Amino acid sequence: MKSLVWFALGIAGGFVAAHLVNKDPRGQELFAQLDARIGEFTDRMTDAYHAQETRLSDIIDDAKSAAGSVANHASDAATHAADAVGDAAAAAKKTITSSN
Secondary structure, three states: OOHHHHHHHHHHHHHHHHHHHHHHHHHHHHHHHHHHHHHHHHHHHHHHHHHHHHHHHHHHHHHHHHHHHHHHHHHHHHHHHHHHHHHHHHHHHHHHHHHH
């Protein structure tokens, strides 16, 4: 409970100190610089986030494209294998029929 009281007093003291500093023109300049730096930081973080998001989207799109290509090749291979089995069965049937 004591910690909560000290925490609340610290927050209240911070607001009072900020209010007093903001009354002074030098304090206002300090807060303006601080605000500019925070704005610059958030802009950089936003740009970095969007760049990473774009990079990951490109990777996912490439993976989807590769998976589709593999699926198409697998489908083609299965079709060719089925045709080969069918041809082999027909040849075997023809051989059995002609030997009887």
